[in-house]
Amino acid sequence: MRGPRPRMAVVTAAALLLALAAGGCRKAPPEVPMLLPRVEAGELPPLAERLPEQPLVVSTADPGAIQGGSLRLLDREARAWSTAQLRMAGLFRYDQVGVEVLPDIALGYQLAADARSLTLSLRPGHRWSDGQPFTADDLIFWWEAYAGNPAFEPDPFWRFETGEMQVTRLDDSRVRFDFPEPYPMVVDRWGRAAFSAEGPEGPMLPAHYLRRFHADYDPGAEALAEAEGFEDWQALFEDRIAPTRFDPERPSLFAWLPERRDGDRLRFTRNPYFHQVDAAGRQLPYIDAVEVRVHEDGDAFRAALSNGEADFEAYFIDTPDFDALEAGAAQGRYALRVATDLHGSMFTIHPNRNASDPVLRELFAQRDFRWALSLGIDREAIVREVFGGRARPYPALPLPEQPFFDPSWATLHIEHDPATAGRLLDGLGLDRRDAEGRRLRADGQALVMRLEMLASDPLNKPICAAVERDWRGLGITTECGATASPARFLEGQAAGQLLSPVWPTGRTTRFALRSDPRAFGFTDPAQQWWAPEWTRWLASEGREGSQPPAEIQDLAQRFEAWRALPAESPDYVRLGRAYFAWFAEALPMIGTVGLQEHPVLVGTRLRGVPAEGLYWGSDTNFYTPYLPPTWWLED
Template sequence: MNRCLVRFIMVLLSLILVFSTVSISLAQKVPKPNFYNTPADYQRVTGKRITKFGESPMLAELVKQGKLPPVDKRLPKDPLVVVPIEEIGQYGGQVNLFTNSPNSLGEADYFTGYEHILGIATDGSSVTPRIARGWKFTEGGKTLTIYLRKGMRWSDGAPFTADDILFWYEDIILNDELTPVKPVYWSPGGKLMKVEKVDDYTVRLNFAVPYPMATYRLAHETGAIYRPKHFLKQFHPKYTPIEEINKRAKAEGFEKWYQLFGKYNTINATEVNCPTLRSFVLTKRGTDFLVMERNPYFWQIDTAGNQLPYIDRIFISVVQSIDIMDMKAISGEADFAGRRTSLENYTLYKENEKKGNYRVLLWQGLWGSNFIIEINQTYKEDPVLRNIFRDVRFRRAMSLAINREELNQMLYFGLGVPRQTTVIPQSPYYEESFGSAYTKYDPETANKLLDEMGLKRGTDGYRLRPDGKRLEILLEHVPDATATRLGEMLVRYWDAIGVKVAVKEI
């Protein structure tokens, strides 16, 4: 690995303390703003002008050989300007990452990032430009016009234009074989939106009703409303004879043309040499490794005008399990780990930090919680139990019986701020009254609420249902070490208020 690169483990923290989440401060201070929409915006705010563009020596050599156009011809007219978190980077080097499946990019997914039409700012709520340089609502919120970056290109050099969005809409979404069920999130008012091309770099989304949430949709996974038309046409019967497509589908082990199309219908660089707008392109896949190389047409620069990314190559080794991925990170063999790390191993990461020559960074996630206890209020098999679940006093009692401070210390090393399950505080929809509702450890009040419900204790100390049977609950969870420990503690808390709980891993 290039010595200028720093290994680090990122522990994504958006933690849950049963009915609640915890939040922590960042180990790195994110600059504000962390990017500028265009070089002109950067100059207007900072007074500094980007006068030339830099590129990796690896790409400069290809330009010299005539295999690539100059960097200023590869960038869009207005590239996105990214503010480095710590410093301007150095070009070159290879990053070594791990995955537990040859069909998954593993840690590279987090390392390379995702690209949507719009983005979300570091405040967790504001919508920002991303692939699109701008947008505008008209017609009372029923029309959203999107302005793309002129001169932007796919990783193979083909222009990225409004036609790529029209292809997604007309040839994928409207095609009943490819999309038999239309996306609900693009059907406000019960009617699928219409997409209209204004010019090569302008698109209109037309809705049946005002849809202000459209910008938020475009800033998340649902915002990937584009596909490389120039590449996918070869797999679509509208553009290529179906006999030819079927022949290729059979050769690749598929029965239907749309199965072949589905394999290559990706924008996340998960298939070899598929065009992408991400920073790296998957160039090779073996049984136990994957290789990604820098996107020579990536549309972002740093504040010095250097085309991103800094790193030339990613080598992803396939291992058998997440535990092995952890061991590779701890031993210093991984240059980055974040997608599969867990707070449960935080002390292990820290203890080996110096020996493994890496840094451990605590990073705020955007999830409201990792664990949520959902009491099934529609349980059909047992009407008596269902009625108990539907009584709000029961749910409040179960929450009040949980000692969140103890959970914080035992499971999360005291890094948490106990809170009810809700959105994170950065969200404009966060309300403190929601976050603190019934989170105080108060088994006395919990017992009173259950007494009010008429759930009397039997001779064994456990409460009885209205039909005289012992109140017993099954708590199920997916395989997860932290969830197992959490379940054990919940059994103890709820046992103290007379509710018999069994935990089952499913």
């Protein structure tokens, strides 16, 4: 099985520069102006010696781009995680919509026919930011020192009940990963740069720098940890590999490197060994530096935006901010572009099939009841009232761009049809009402739907109020319960206290539909909102939880068959369509609205940011599909 189809050409660095010179240029592409003094002083090798033998040629980069300048960013967090993701480079990256995996640091990969082995190819001659070689040894170090080392908490993604994963160095530029079972999901995961970049999640670390902090390689690591105030050497090591650590000494493969920090101001400068070039052979990134100002206070952050202090922002703004951002565009010297949020339904109701209330549990098991609840919601009103028209009715399903998606699913059972909803409820024996018009359950109590949601999401309250209004028209009482923190919400889920939890339908792209499916799969009871006890039984092979009906057991088997297939397999589409057709028709989760418009703020001096076909979300690592190394400043 071949790796991802390359969209960016790969040629040797020397051949690229020679070809450009031979093609009519009097000389090879010039050095980056910022780096030229260091090259002339002998502090840095010339460009051809700093690039990999086969650099990544970004053909979409603007040939008229100007090199230089400083990009201005704002951040809300002292750890600057948003900025880390902007600077990040991984083995691979996703396209805008999270379907295709494209090469970045990696030259490519080869997945075995049985998907039990993957050979990863690196770019020969690639170097860390300090000029030291980046080789297969850095991937082996990640596995032996950290991810596969019993001294650290294991990442469940790399653990198998059927055996152990093996990581083998084939040569300087090739590493083979052998799995005890078919595991094509590793490619899905690596498409998100945060999971294939240097750091605890990604499969490489700068071994030559980090050995000194690890007791298996340096006996002085424990004393160093104590001297720096860490509990043990493991804590020291994890601190040193954190992608958000502001550490000018740690070698990196990112586009921009930490240079200095002064209070709430951070500066990052270009990586002289970055592996990307444009079609003319000029090294990326075009922009020399990234200047970040941290405003943890929301009002201060918004004031800075309105004062024109940011060249780009999308991470800390959302759909409700559109009106204010549009009003301040002239003063803030920016324009707004519109991306589609990568969430499906933002407010998804999960009638708990394992609810502690036996009457509700029986009702939730009836497809007609779930259909009635869905048909009773006026989603167009929610779009107008809550989102100002900047969203659309959408079920609890993956994004429509996924290759297995049937277009008919996008509108199935989500039209507003209260008359049909009422007939379905009557047919379930819910035709009796009390003096207040509330439908009565089989035990004579009023039918009450209690929706538990997070108080921290400002959209939850108005959407729940709209659902309460609509269901009241059906004779159903709705209670909107708000939980203060995600931790308490998860505790309530684990204790079986949530009758109908509300949670967004995220993980709707290739990145996580198989590796972290949440309510679409049966791997994690803590995040399987509509069938937690069945999931507990399936995940523990019957040792815990409650046994699901045959229909759900068959569904779980189909999921396992689908997740064992390479995404390039024709059966990937066939089995994926069959699997999600069940969710579209059975409606175990009731979606409301989603695919909302997400604002993307682009300063008037910033160029190179894509203008169309934009998406925004964690599945694609937010910034990565926007190719920040190709951005440039007009002034």
